[in-house]
Amino acid sequence: MARFVLRRCGLVLPSLLGLLIITFLLIHAVPSDPAAAMAGDAATPEQIARIRAQYGLDQPMWRQFLVYIAKVVQLDFGESAFSHRPVALDIFQRLPATLELTFCSLVLSIGLGVPLGVVSALKHNAWPDYLLRIFSVMGIAVAAFWFAIMLQLLFAMNLAWLPLRGDLSSTMTRPPAITHFLVLDAVLAGRWDVFGDALRHLVLPSITLGLGGLATIVRFTRAGVLDTLQQDFVFYERAMGYRRMRLIWVFILRNSVTATVTQIGLLFGGLIAGAVVVESIFDWPGIGSYTVNAILTGDKQVMLAVTLLVGAIYAGVNILVDVVHGMLDPRLMDRA
Amino acid sequence: MIPALGVKGLKVSIRTDDGVARVLDDVGLTLERGRILGVVGESGCGKSTLIRAIMGILPKGASVEGGEIWFEGENLLAFSEKELNTSVRSSRIGFIPQDPLLSLNPVFKVGAQLLEVMRWHAAGTRRDHIARLVMLLKRLQVPDPENALERYLHQFSGGQRQRLLIAAALSCAPGLVIADEPTTALDVTTQHQILGLLRELVGEFGLSLMFVTHDFGVVAELCDDLCVIYAGQTVEQGTVESVLQAPSHPYTRALLACHPDRATSFVGIPGMVPSPLARPAGCLFAARCADVQVGCLAARPPQGIAPSGAEVRCVQFA
Numbered sequence: 001m002a003r004f005v006l007r008r009c010g011l012v013l014p015s016l017l018g019l020l021i022i023t024f025l026l027i028h029a030v031p032s033d034p035a036a037a038m039a040g041d042a043a044t045p046e047q048i049a050r051i052r053a054q055y056g057l058d059q060p061m062w063r064q065f066l067v068y069i070a071k072v073v074q075l076d077f078g079e080s081a082f083s084h085r086p087v088a089l090d091i092f093q094r095l096p097a098t099l100e101l102t103f104c105s106l107v108l109s110i111g112l113g114v115p116l117g118v119v120s121a122l123k124h125n126a127w128p129d130y131l132l133r134i135f136s137v138m139g140i141a142v143a144a145f146w147f148a149i150m151l152q153l154l155f156a157m158n159l160a161w162l163p164l165r166g167d168l169s170s171t172m173t174r175p176p177a178i179t180h181f182l183v184l185d186a187v188l189a190g191r192w193d194v195f196g197d198a199l200r201h202l203v204l205p206s207i208t209l210g211l212g213g214l215a216t217i218v219r220f221t222r223a224g225v226l227d228t229l230q231q232d233f234v235f236y237e238r239a240m241g242y243r244r245m246r247l248i249w250v251f252i253l254r255n256s257v258t259a260t261v262t263q264i265g266l267l268f269g270g271l272i273a274g275a276v277v278v279e280s281i282f283d284w285p286g287i288g289s290y291t292v293n294a295i296l297t298g299d300k301q302v303m304l305a306v307t308l309l310v311g312a313i314y315a316g317v318n319i320l321v322d323v324v325h326g327m328l329d330p331r332l333m334d335r336a
Numbered sequence: 337m338i339p340a341l342g343v344k345g346l347k348v349s350i351r352t353d354d355g356v357a358r359v360l361d362d363v364g365l366t367l368e369r370g371r372i373l374g375v376v377g378e379s380g381c382g383k384s385t386l387i388r389a390i391m392g393i394l395p396k397g398a399s400v401e402g403g404e405i406w407f408e409g410e411n412l413l414a415f416s417e418k419e420l421n422t423s424v425r426s427s428r429i430g431f432i433p434q435d436p437l438l439s440l441n442p443v444f445k446v447g448a449q450l451l452e453v454m455r456w457h458a459a460g461t462r463r464d465h466i467a468r469l470v471m472l473l474k475r476l477q478v479p480d481p482e483n484a485l486e487r488y489l490h491q492f493s494g495g496q497r498q499r500l501l502i503a504a505a506l507s508c509a510p511g512l513v514i515a516d517e518p519t520t521a522l523d524v525t526t527q528h529q530i531l532g533l534l535r536e537l538v539g540e541f542g543l544s545l546m547f548v549t550h551d552f553g554v555v556a557e558l559c560d561d562l563c564v565i566y567a568g569q570t571v572e573q574g575t576v577e578s579v580l581q582a583p584s585h586p587y588t589r590a591l592l593a594c595h596p597d598r599a600t601s602f603v604g605i606p607g608m609v610p611s612p613l614a615r616p617a618g619c620l621f622a623a624r625c626a627d628v629q630v631g632c633l634a635a636r637p638p639q640g641i642a643p644s645g646a647e648v649r650c651v652q653f654a
Binding site for chain 2: 231232233235236237238239240241242243244246251254255328329330331
């Protein structure tokens with residue numbers, strides 16, 4: 001098992017290097033002069049030249065890249081051209097908010113998606129199945145920005161059940177940032193009012209972000225269970241007199257979720273990409289809105305760092321998916 | 337004496353997109369206690385559906401349209417799904433499937449799966465259950481029985497897997513065991529060993545065994561009685577000696593003539609099995625029968641007794 005994971009990690013490193021090279025080239029292909037942007041509109045050509053020399057921007061690109069790689073290995077992602085704070089620190093403080101959001105969406109989409117998929121398969125071609133299929137097509141097709149605005153209009157504006165935006169009401173004082181996960185920090189500080197308020201703020205963004213994943217998981221689970229139901233072992237297990245609930249929720253489900261687990265790994269990439277949109281709409285103080293700002297202001301250090309981070313998270317999640325596959329199906333482990 | 341299993345005039349239909357398929361159309365058989373009944377027929381004759389009907393696990397869209405299934409004097413068709421699951425399957429009727437690799441769940445340890453069945457269907461404590469499983473595996477010559485329970489199915493060889501599933505079928509001490517071509521996937525030597533073991537187990541554990549196969553060679557080696565099914569109908573039933581020595585139904589004769597041990601050249605029965613969607617009015621075998629007469633096409637032939645003592649569905653013996 002440990003060897004399996006190590007080997008996967010070894011395979012991930014070249015992918016991340018490739019990702020970094022491509023991003024680096026792409027960002028440098030954009031015709032903008034970071035030195036000029038940093039110096040401001042009123043800067044003289046001499047000032048711009050000085051900044052260029054100071055940041056090594058006058059060096060050839062391969063040398064810039066090597067310097068960058070050397071820094072990245074030490075987890076130094078440079079500093080933001082605008083806030084002049086280390087990018088690593090910004091990310092460290094903002095990533096937890098995004099992780100909180102993606103985690104809630106994932107829990108929502110798996111916790112609802114898998115049971116609904118099973119129900120859809122068991123009620124194959126009956127009304128619950130039709131209903132769920134319509135729902136899942138809509139869930140995949142609907143645009144997140146539109147859905148988010150509809151949720152805001154209904155639940156925040158008209159019904160006023162849930163907060164419109166942000167991660168905490170402005171009347172609340174923030175608990176001390178120990179983990180930077182607001183919900184956790186609230187628990188650690190014993191601030192149950194903040195805890196409840198933070199959870200209420202999580203609802204609408206999580207639903208928006210989780211909808212596509214939920215719909216995908218319903219469909220994949222449904223297909224997996226339908227496929228499993230046809231298999232001989234289901235007849236055998238029924239003939240052996242296993243309990244129906246056990247048969248469905250353990251034996252059949254465990255054999256059906258392989259595709260779903262793969263899909264969850266892929267979904268995670270979509271969730272982080274989706275966070276960019278959702279965080280902008282809900283004004284969520286995470287990596288997504290941070291990235292949008294960086295792109296709008298041409299902050300290259302931030303763009304590079306965030307791309308690498310998202311790549312690393314994505315790779316990490318997919319290693320995890322492989323491990324889960326191995327645990328679900330021991331035949332894979334023996335082959336590996 | 338009440339037979340272990342008696343099926344009378346069983347009819348099962350499946351609704352399909354193309355119409356109603358009469359998969360079983362008057363199947364009858366009797367399995368006396370302590371005996372081994374071979375059920376023989378070509379692929380698609382309804383053998384699997386017969387097993388499913390007895391176990392009460394028909395596929396979607398299938399239903400029993402008529403007939404009776406008597407199990408140790410009780411009408412199985414009157415049992416609810418819940419009653420079957422709690423008090424018949426495993427505990428009173430054991431099942432040995434055709435392909436063990438496609439039957440036991442690949443992602444759970446063998447022992448855990450079998451012990452779970454025993455928890456619901458066998459008397460005694462978990463310790464008793466483990467002891468019984470180990471005893472059975474030892475009896476079935478599975479090497480290192482204690483460790484076998486901790487392994488997964490794919491870690492066993494083909495013959496070992498089949499032995500495991502025979503142990504599984506016997507784990508809750510049923511009186512009747514139904515086997516669905518359990519030796520088809522095995523090589524001849526292993527098949528011979530397994531058939532020998534089954535024969536011994538029937539005596540040792542006081543079982544009645546219904547053995548479904550398409551292979552007359554296996555029937556000759558293992559069984560006491562024989563039931564030949566063609567196109568969802570029982571066409572001949574009798575003791576193995578009587579039927580194999582003097583096959584009476586033209587289909588049985590044709591089938592035996594095709595058996596590689598008897599046939600001098602590679603021959604088959606001409607024609608096709610009639611589709612279950614459109615069964616002819618007369619004898620179902622008439623279109624392929626060498627001895628067909630005018631009356632054969634008009635109405636289904638009644639059951640008669642042949643000189644060999646077998647029950648035969650053919651106008652010659654009516």
